[in-house]
Amino acid sequence: MSRPRAPILRLGDTLIASVQEALIDADLLGLRDELVVDVKRYRATGVIIDVTVLDVLDSFAARTLRNIVQMTQLIGAKTVIVGIQPDVAFAMVQLGLTLKGTDTALDLEDGLARLEVTLGREGRAR
Amino acid sequence: MADQESMLSVAPISREEVVRRKAFLEFADADVAILEGVNEFAARYTDSVIEDFYRHLMAHDETRAFFTDPDLLLHVQKMQKAYFRRLTEGNYDEQYVANRVSVGAIHERIGLPVKSYFGMYCYYLRAVLERLREEYKESPEHAFTVFKSLMKLTFFDMGLAIDTYIESREHTIQMQQEAIRELSTPVLLLRPSLLLLPIIGLIDTQRARQLTEQLLRSVRSNRAKVVVIDVTGVPSVDTKVANHLVQAVEAARLMGAVSIVTGIAPDIAQTMVKLGIDLMRITTVGDLQSGIEEAERLLGYTVSKITCTEKARGKEQS
Secondary structure (H helix, E strand, O other), rough: OOOOOEEEEOOOOOOEEEOOOOOOOOHHHHHHHHHHHHHHHOOOEEEEEOOHHHOOOOOHHHHHHHHHHHHHHHHOOEEEOOOOOHHHHHHHHHHOOOOOOOOEEEEEHHHHHHHHHHHHHHHHHO | HHHHHHHHHOOOOOOHHOOOOOOOOOOOOOHHHHHHHHHHHHHHHOOOOHHHHHHHHHHHHHHHHHHHOOHHHHHHHHHHHHHHOOOOOOOOOHHHHHHHHHHHHHHHHOOOHHHHHHHHHHHHHHHHHHHHEEEHOHHHHHHHHHHHHHHHHHHHHHHHHHHHHHHHHHHHHHHHHHHHHOOOOOOEEEEEOOOEEEEEOOHHHHHHHHHHHHHHHHHHHOOOHHHHHEEEEEEOHHHHHHHHHHHHHHHHOOOOEEEEEEEHHHHHHHHHHHOOOOOOOOOOOOHHHHHHHHHHHOOOOOOOOOOOOHHHHHHHHH
């Protein structure tokens, strides 16, 4: 297998899956499995999936992303999707793919800030 | 002259169209021959017809208003004479058509009402009919034939001129629509990461698309987190418009921006509920003010009025 299309980086309690090039369905499923395992392994509390480079997100991708959000939620990590481009966002809503119930942010920076806010608040509550 | 030419380009009439029009009016070569036959006679009566014609125009306030300038009056009379002569000179070719079209455009430009335009033709035909009756006392049949041909030709001219009127208006309407489209989709940066999108006028599919694209681009370039969409200026909302709105909001959300819709009028709210439009997925507040307050709350701004003592202190410092 060649280099991963979406390497997963660790930044403290946060995992960052940075998509590097167009993903086929198998890549997405691979990413999903890898992330779920890593969240468990590293006891991560936050996950960021950066899709900046993607110029298309189809229904399969949208469903897989939602699945990742739900799965990581079940094992204790909050996932934020970042970097959806204007054209991609427009095309997605036209196809009815709204990623309902998913946290989104403009880019990696905003995503990290979002996680800090949500997780920080949760931390205080505990 | 340049103006005339630009007006011409507004209503280009093809050779086929000219043929079709003539065919419909049953304006045939025989008619051309008949008109050419009375050319000499027409040259004799033109001057007197023109005089009567302008006496008639000047007797009515609405048409007199167009000829207050004596120089202009002379010029127009000259043109009119040339036109009346032209009517019996045969050769009603494309150049003739182009000339008629440009004259129609000029009349439209100066704002001559269609009713006056028609009235003038009517007066002209009546005046000529009178002259023909006197000239051909011996053979009324011939006068009748000539008049019939002339009537066909003037109706042909009228058709051309009126089409120019309509085309010109339509052109104006189209230009205005484009202007509205360009003007009406500003996305304003109200505070760092707070955008305001005031929507004014009807939203159709094309405009909704443009609006959404512009909003998304602004979200990215301004790193906006909250967008206030104000629909106070939207006169009616149907299922389609609501869908466009929902799409804009959800697309913005995919880019990490929360939207607040403000300014839905009471009657529009009623229609929306009656139509079963569900905006539950969208945050809506009553007016723009509460929308901005809500946005500020989301962004963590607090706005407070400074007291008199603080104002005074501020002045001292500066």
